[in-house]
Amino acid sequence: MDTTVQNDIESRAACGVLTIDLAALVANYEQLVRRAAPSRAAAVVKADAYGLGVAHVAPALYNAGCRDFFVAHFIEALRLKPYLRSDARILVLNGLLPGSEDDCAALGIVPVLNSLEQVTNWSATARALGKTLPAAIQVDTGMSRLGLEPAEVDTLLAEPERLAGVHVEIIMSHLACGDEPEHDANPRQLGRMQAVRQRFADAKLSFANSAGIFLGEDYRGDLARPGIALYGGAPLAEGDNPMQPVVRLEVRVVQTRTVPSGAEIGYGASFVARSEMRLATIAAGYADGLPRHLSNKGAAYFGNVRLPIVGRVSMDSIILDVTALEPGTLKLGSMVELIGPHQTLETVAADAGTISYEILTSLGRRYERRYLSPAAR
Numbered sequence: 113m114d115t116t117v118q119n120d121i122e123s124r125a126a127c128g129v130l131t132i133d134l135a136a137l138v139a140n141y142e143q144l145v146r147r148a149a150p151s152r153a154a155a156v157v158k159a160d161a162y163g164l165g166v167a168h169v170a171p172a173l174y175n176a177g178c179r180d181f182f183v184a185h186f187i188e189a190l191r192l193k194p195y196l197r198s199d200a201r202i203l204v205l206n207g208l209l210p211g212s213e214d215d216c217a218a219l220g221i222v223p224v225l226n227s228l229e230q231v232t233n234w235s236a237t238a239r240a241l242g243k244t245l246p247a248a249i250q251v252d253t254g255m256s257r258l259g260l261e262p263a264e265v266d267t268l269l270a271e272p273e274r275l276a277g278v279h280v281e282i283i284m285s286h287l288a289c290g291d292e293p294e295h296d297a298n299p300r301q302l303g304r305m306q307a308v309r310q311r312f313a314d315a316k317l318s319f320a321n322s323a324g325i326f327l328g329e330d331y332r333g334d335l336a337r338p339g340i341a342l343y344g345g346a347p348l349a350e351g352d353n354p355m356q357p358v359v360r361l362e363v364r365v366v367q368t369r370t371v372p373s374g375a376e377i378g379y380g381a382s383f384v385a386r387s388e389m390r391l392a393t394i395a396a397g398y399a400d401g402l403p404r405h406l407s408n409k410g411a412a413y414f415g416n417v418r419l420p421i422v423g424r425v426s427m428d429s430i431i432l433d434v435t436a437l438e439p440g441t442l443k444l445g446s447m448v449e450l451i452g453p454h455q456t457l458e459t460v461a462a463d464a465g466t467i468s469y470e471i472l473t474s475l476g477r478r479y480e481r482r483y484l485s486p487a488a489r
């Protein structure tokens with residue numbers, strides 16, 4: 113079938129519209145580049161570009177000048193590669209599982225080596241191929257998640273043959289508490305990173321995530337690695353969000369009704385009407401990435417009017433209290449806003465007891481996805 117026809121059918125059939133503003137994404141990248149200067153800024157595009165679609169996000173960032181792309185898993189690197197030109201560098205944060213080294217080398221993808229075992233495997237691959245292979249080395253400076261411990265860095269430097277055939281392009285670490293600028297883990301991690309960094313004189317330093325870019329010059333290193341801020345999420349836990357919103361989510365009304373006082377609403381009858389209420393049922397639920405923790409807690413908006421969620425979030429639907437609207441305002445097919453100008457990503461995340469990252473990466477596949485082109489501004 114003709115793809116335009118297909119798109120028309122999909123757009124009429126979808127339960128809601130997820131609009132992804134690539135112009136805002138590019139503006140956010142440009143803002144981060146300015147803030148990180150003279151350091152360069154990579155882009156973290158793991159988890160399908162935080163749920164927004166790496167096939168659209170990566171080319172937009174490439175065209176905005178980004179040349180370094182971080183993913184978490186090697187399989188994501190494989191899937192990303194076709195969307196980038198050969199002068200872009202793809203780095204795999206979680207490093208390689210045994211057996212993928214030859215594929216990684218053949219594709220020119222750069223692993224982040226997180227353990228001496230991964231160093232050994234990558235060096236063996238390089239020697240077997242008779243080539244020098246690029247790598248990043250991650251050091252654990254206090255998060256206890258991924259990376260060599262400082263003592264293992266000592267081992268590596270004392271026995272340089274362990275790195276035979278490996279060119280260490282980047283030395284990196286990751287902040288555990290960067291979104292809390294006053295947290296004393298930040299200077300502690302920075303101190304450890306600076307000590308290690310001096311011992312890899314030729315490598316570039318990559319340290320700051322989105323939050324790190326806002327912590328001041330010391331934290332920037334040579335190559336920042338922003339993720340969430342690109343996608344419009346607030347880089348810091350407190351204060352105004354300086355990033356432009358990238359995501360807007362609108363969901364369709366599939367039924368409206370008026371219920372009497374005493375009516376039980378939703379699974380488990382967790383909400384009972386205390387007076388007559390007008391309700392609207394909308395066509396998205398936890399299977400579409402609207403967490404069940406929003407039950408009796410979150411809201412949608414119609415214009416400026418807040419429409420509280422009543423009862424439990426179901427798999428495919430949510431019931432809203434629309435009593436605040438004039439009767440008949442919402443009809444079958446009307447759209448209400450879940451994320452947008454009246455309700456930020458952070459508000460939805462807070463209502464759901466989670467973080468913006470989890471809301472974005474959970475956004476469902478049943479919405480129509482509309483990408484606003486980077487050239488639209």
Ligand SMILES: *Cc1c(COP(=O)(O)O)cnc(C)c1O
Binds near residue numbers: 337
């Ligand atoms: C996810 C991730 C990032 C990006 O972090 P944001 O807080 O989204 O900017 C950077 N570095 C590493 C190692 C990560 O895992």
